[in-house]
Each structure stands twice: as C-alpha cells, then as structure tokens.
Amino acid sequence: xxxxxxxxxxxxxxxxxxxxxxxxxxxxxxxxxxxxxxxxxxxxxxxxxxxxxxxxxxxxxxxxxxxxxxxxxxxxxxxxxxxxxxxxxxxxxxxxxxxxxxxxxxxxxxxxxxxxxxxxxxxxxxxxxxxxxxxxxxxxxxxxxxxxxxxxxxxxxxxxxxxxxxxxxxxxxxxxxxxxxxxxxxxxxxxxxxxxxxxxxxxxxxxxxxxxx
Amino acid sequence: xxxxxxxxxxxxxxxxxxxxxxxxxxxxxxxxxxxxxxxxxxxxxxxxxxxxxxxxxxxxxxxxxxxxxxxxxxxxxxxxxxxxxxxxxxxxxxxxxxxxxxxxxxxxxxxxxxxxxxxxxxxxxxxxxxxxxxxxxxxxxxxxxxxxxxxxxxxxxxxxxxxxxxxxxxxxxxxxxxxxxxxxxxxxxxxxxxxxxxxxxxxxxxxxxxxxx
Numbered sequence: 477x478x479x480x481x482x483x484x485x486x487x488x489x490x491x492x493x494x495x496x497x498x499x500x501x502x503x504x505x506x507x508x509x510x511x512x513x514x515x516x517x518x519x520x521x522x523x524x525x526x527x528x529x530x531x532x533x534x535x536x537x538x539x540x541x542x543x544x545x546x547x548x549x550x551x552x553x554x555x556x557x558x559x560x561x562x563x564x565x566x567x568x569x570x571x572x573x574x575x576x577x578x579x580x581x582x583x584x585x586x587x588x589x590x591x592x593x594x595x596x597x598x599x600x601x602x603x604x605x606x607x608x609x610x611x612x613x614x615x616x617x618x619x620x621x622x623x624x625x626x627x628x629x630x631x632x633x634x635x636x637x638x639x640x641x642x643x644x645x646x647x648x649x650x651x652x653x654x655x656x657x658x659x660x661x662x663x664x665x666x667x668x669x670x671x672x673x674x675x676x677x678x679x680x681x682x683x684x685x686x687x688x689x
Numbered sequence: 690x691x692x693x694x695x696x697x698x699x700x701x702x703x704x705x706x707x708x709x710x711x712x713x714x715x716x717x718x719x720x721x722x723x724x725x726x727x728x729x730x731x732x733x734x735x736x737x738x739x740x741x742x743x744x745x746x747x748x749x750x751x752x753x754x755x756x757x758x759x760x761x762x763x764x765x766x767x768x769x770x771x772x773x774x775x776x777x778x779x780x781x782x783x784x785x786x787x788x789x790x791x792x793x794x795x796x797x798x799x800x801x802x803x804x805x806x807x808x809x810x811x812x813x814x815x816x817x818x819x820x821x822x823x824x825x826x827x828x829x830x831x832x833x834x835x836x837x838x839x840x841x842x843x844x845x846x847x848x849x850x851x852x853x854x855x856x857x858x859x860x861x862x863x864x865x866x867x868x869x870x871x872x873x874x875x876x877x878x879x880x881x882x883x884x885x886x887x888x889x890x891x892x893x894x895x896x897x898x899x900x901x902x
Contacts, residue, residue: 489891596877598884598887602887602890602891605891606894606896617900620896620900621896624894624896628888628892628894631887631888634877635884636877638876638877639877640875640876640877640880641875642875654868655867655868656875658868659869659873660872662854662869663853664847664848668848670853671811674812674815674844675844675845675847677814677815678815678818678844680815681816681837681841683819684834686816687823
C-alpha cells in the first residue's frame with residue numbers, strides 16, 4: 477500500500493520565488509501540483525484537465541455547495557478553486573501535493589483540511605524584495621509600489637502558518653522545503669497505522685520462539 | 690544575536706540505536722546534550738559538572754520544589770534529573786539540546802516546556818529489535834525477553850510524541866533527525882521576532898526612496 481502524500485500550501489508575497497521553488501520540488505518526483513478548476517473560458521491551446529478543469533458557473537457553484545472545493549475565490553468575474561477530489565487522488569498515489577495559493581485560500585484550506593501543512597515564504601528584507609521585483613524589468617514604479625504594499629498586507633498572515641521559509645539563496649530554500657516534507661512525513665499523526673502495527677508486532681513477539689535460532 | 694536552539698526529547702525502546710543517533714547529531718556541532726543532576730555518589734574519575742551535577746538529596750529536593758528541573762525520576766534510591774538552567778544556557782548559546790530520556794520523563798517535559806519537540810524512535814520490526822538486542826552478545830534470553838516486554842510497554846507512548854523516527858539504516862535515521870531539526874527551526878512559533886521585524890521592514894519601505902537608484 478502506498479503511503480498517502482502530504483498536502484502542502486505555499487503562500488508568500490510576489491517576488492519571493494514561490495514559482496521557482498515549486499518547480500524545484502516537482503523535479504524531485506514525489507511532489508505534484510493540483511490542476512485548478514475555473515469558470516473562465518479556455519485560452520488558445522489550453523486543454524481541459526491539463527491546464528485547468530473548465531467548469532461553467534452553475535457547475536462550479538454546485539460543487540462549492542457540495543463542499544467539493546478545498547478553497548475558491550473570484551477574480552475579475554471568474555471563479556478559481558482547488559478540487560478536493562483532484563488533491564486526494566494525487567495524495568492517494570503517494571504524491572505530496574503543493575498548492576501555491578494566496579492567504580485567503582490558505583485559511584479556507586486550514587479550516588477544511590486540518591492536516592494541511594502551511595508554508596509561508598518571506599524575502600530576506602524589504603530592500604531585497606524590491607530588488608527582485610525591479611529586476612524583472614517590466615514593472616513601473618507604481619506597480620512595484622503596489623506589490624510591496626500588497627506584501628505588507630499579506631505578511632501578517634504568516635503568523636497563522638506552520639512554517640516560515642526564508643527564501644534567500646534558492647538552493648537553501650529548496651533544502652529547507654525538502655526538510656519540511658521529510659519531517660512532516662514523520663509526524664505521529666501521519667503514522668498512526670504503522671505505529672499501531674509496530675506495537676502489535678512487539679506485543680505478540682515471543683523471544684522463546686526465536687532464542688535457539 | 691544568536692538564535693535560541695531547540696529542545697529535543699528522544700525516547701524509544703532499548704535497541705533502537707538512540708545512543709548512536711545522539712552521537713551522530715553531536716558531531717554536527719550545533720547540537721548538545723545536557724549534563725544531568727543526580728544524588729548518587731560520584732564514581733572513580735567522574736567530575737562534577739562534566740559527567741553529572743552531583744547534588745545531595747536535600748539540595749535536589751529543594752530544586753525540584755523550586756521547579757528547577759524539567760524532569761526527574763528515582764532509580765535504585767537515587768534521583769536523576771534534567772536542570773532547566775543547564776538546558777536554557779545551552780539553548781541561549783544557539784545549541785539544539787537533545788535529551789535522551791524515557792517516556793515518563795518526556796511527559797514531564799511536555800508539561801513544563803510545551804515547545805519541546807518529542808521524537809520517538811522505533812525499530813523496523815519486533816524481529817529486528819530482537820536481532821539487535823541479541824547481537825550485543827551479553828544478554829541472556831531472560832534479559833532480552835524483559836527488554837522486548839518493556840518495549841511493548843513503552844511503544845504506546847509514541848502516539849503522544851511529535852515524530853516517529855524509524856531507525857532502520859543509521860544513515861537514513863540521522864538524515865531524518867536532521868530534517869526534523871531543520872524543519873522545527875522554521876516553525877512559525879520560533880520565528881515570531883524575525884517575522885515581526887520583517888513585517889515592519891516591508892511596511893516602512895518606500896519604493897519612491899529607491900526607484901531612481
């Protein structure tokens with residue numbers, strides 16, 4: 477029987493390297509991302525079930541009402557959300573599912589899935605966050621100022637997360653993320669079955685049956 | 690300012706390799722063990738403050754009453770225990786303090802020091818536990834049977850620990866233990882100060898002061 481994978485929620489301000497981190501974790505082979513559901517129309521080249529699960533508004537709302545979404549939000553008149561069944565299918569295959577979502581969605585998941593592991597990435601400093609946003613080269617002063625202001629709004633939510641992941645050097649952050657996965661997989665609550673079996677095994681072991689071997 | 694170290698409690702049946710694990714962790718340089726206090730008489734070559742803190746019975750009892758011990762127990766008419774001040778001194782130097790103690794002591798620590806991280810080592814199977822105990826060569830069938838029976842008594846306490854550390858191959862167990870330390874050091878509750886400072890840093894950052902650079 478495959479061990480069930482973990483559910484990891486990753487949040488953090490824009491410019492903290494969440495996307496790169498997720499890409500590095502996917503390269504390990506034991507992690508997966510969940511395909512989100514949306515009500516927005518597919519764009520050129522987007523496939524249903526690959527880029528998104530495309531649902532119409534009534535179907536999306538029916539699923540929300542049926543508690544089939546771990547989290548959802550509305551942006552620009554379209555719904556986006558995470559399908560519980562999609563996440564559970566991947567976890568039952570032994571994959572650690574990483575959801576890169578913003579703070580409101582993370583709080584929804586905390587409520588619906590208490591065993592979810594919440595990781596919040598932070599930059600080494602405001603100045604470094606600024607440098608990273610500026611380095612992209614495409615943003616105006618106004619856009620960068622708005623991003624920094626948004627970061628200031630999001631950061632206080634970090635205190636409700638399980639882990640603070642400082643993303644300074646990428647290599648260290650990847651190793652940190654890996655340590656979180658490795659440690660969380662050892663948490664007692666994920667090992668109740670194995671521990672129960674071990675206790676039974678030791679309780680029913682008779683030294684006298686073996687000592688002459 | 691040095692980051693405060695973690696307090697790690699390690700328990701598990703005899704034969705699970707706790708001693709070897711602790712030795713490997715000490716070799717990393719960022720871990721330490723605490724010198725225990727005892728009322729038993731020093732043996733030849735034992736130094737006060739190095740092997741044990743040797744206290745007389747009245748002094749030990751005074752310290753227990755003053756809540757100066759994180760845990761203590763009586764064996765063969767002598768007290769043994771862990772001095773809170775000793776542990777806190779090491780932690781304030783940035784060391785992760787590892788206490789190898791049995792289940793009753795671990796429960797006392799959970800009560801007195803809620804941020805302690807409790808790790809329970811388990812063998813891969815009863816048969817392997819038996820093989821390890823037998824390999825020592827010095828134990829009689831009776832002694833091994835008593836150790837296995839004691840393991841069966843101790844194992845149910847594992848469910849109250851934070852982590853179950855399977856000690857199959859030593860190298861893996863050392864890496865697992867290292868991952869627990871690395872992850873725990875990222876726990877939000879150990880990073881409240883840094884997170885608060887980061888929030889303040891981002892809140893007070895003015896893009897307009899930097900954009901022309």
